[in-house]
């Protein structure tokens with residue numbers, strides 16, 4: 051039913067399920083880095099900034115709305131220098147320690163201050179993190195220290211979190227702080243980026259450490275799900291060598307691994323400015339973000355050599371675009387910026403990629419939640435805004451728990467001059483679809499900087515009774531929110547045409563769209 055004017059077509063094959071989209075794919079990450087924890091999440095009980103037990107209230111309120119399934123903490127690189135004992139017990143007795151990121155030169159050569167971003171007061175520790183998770187409805191995912199603490203500390207951290215009240219000295223320590231009931235933490239990361247800040251291991255060395263750190267940890271009735279720290283981007287060799295060593299003493303070792311973590315940052319462009327960029331920069335970043343597709347399939351294929359049944363799933367526990375800091379944010383916040391429409395497209399195409407690979411990806415954690423890198427929120431003292439990334443997560447929340455179904459898209463591709471080596475074109479439209487009962491959620495990215503895409507959308511195996519559209523777009527590629535203009539870029543409703551059970555919609559230039567289709 052392509053009309054003369056349609057330049058694109060989407061076929062949604064509702065009888066070809068891919069897998070259930072794990073809600074955890076819509077996961078988050080909070081590290082003791084810059085202004086993420088101190089100021090972003092934690093303002094303290096006695097702050098004049100409205101808070102819930104010390105946690106920034108407006109953050110809790112906005113974050114809850116996007117149904118965060120999981121939050122990773124305390125790092126990142128910070129995790130492998132963090133002693134969890136420092137962050138438990140009486141808050142006024144906790145030690146102050148040098149943060150992993152303390153010596154990072156503040157962006158743009160502005161002077162750093164000696165605040166909590168540099169010398170961590172440990173005011174936000176395990177209890178406070180779990181409090182934050184409970185307030186927002188997310189499951190905690192704790193990344194343990196492999197570089198600078200022995201395996202015993204992972205064992206005892208699990209005990210502190212999960213042992214029943216009164217059972218052990220660790221659970222009594224927890225109870226003494228008012229937390230009688232166990233936290234029931236299921237997700238445990240075993241180090242972070244062991245090829246770099248996590249210890250400069252070889253994959254073989256790390257595989258051996260992984261086996262040792264996860265051996266015989268008491269479970270206290272909680273099904274522990276270990277996440278092994280995987281490759282940096284396309285380092286397929288790391289994946290192959292880890293799995294070869296892990297399984298050297300038998301394939302049974304695979305039963306002890308829930309997820310294989312992949313990190314990929316699509317980087318930045320030009321002079322690293324998050325807001326000022328050219329149209330070529332626009333396409334370059336989008337093309338680089340699109341690499342997630344091949345990273346997922348490549349590592350999945352590499353894993354299959356040792357894990358043909360695919361017991362171990364992928365966990366993309368750090369992803370996003372990474373620009374330079376905004377001059378409007380304090381220097382110690384390191385990479386804090388508001389993000390633009392361009393970053394929203396990076397979010398959308400990445401989440402669509404995860405949805406399309408719902409059979410492979412068990413969790414993903416955008417880096418990071420607030421005040422750094424690909425953040426959803428920006429907070430400075432009593433000022434707070436949502437970024438375009440937040441709007442994408444809000445639009446895409448409907449996919450969580452849905453059945454991902456095969457979606458075939460044809461649209462004229464876009465010639466690009468920069469981006470990834472050997473890549474000279476970018477797809478014209480990309481997206482994903484998921485089904486829950488008779489509700490079909492379709493999300494689509496149009497990366498073209500100037501051209502809208504009229505499109506026919508056919509549902510193979512069903513017909514559409516009614517449709518609604520929500521669109522995030524602007525005629526200004528650099529559109530963004532700021533403390534002065536917090537709603538400069540926000541989603542709006544748009545028109546969708548339904549005729550004889552089929553759908554027609556024009557995807558605006560530079561846009562992210564969600565279609566809510568009710569099937570007959």
Ligand code: AHR
Nearest residue numbers: 125126127128242243417
């Ligand atoms: O997210 C910022 C940092 O990027 C993390 O600490 C580290 O794991 C990665 O290199």
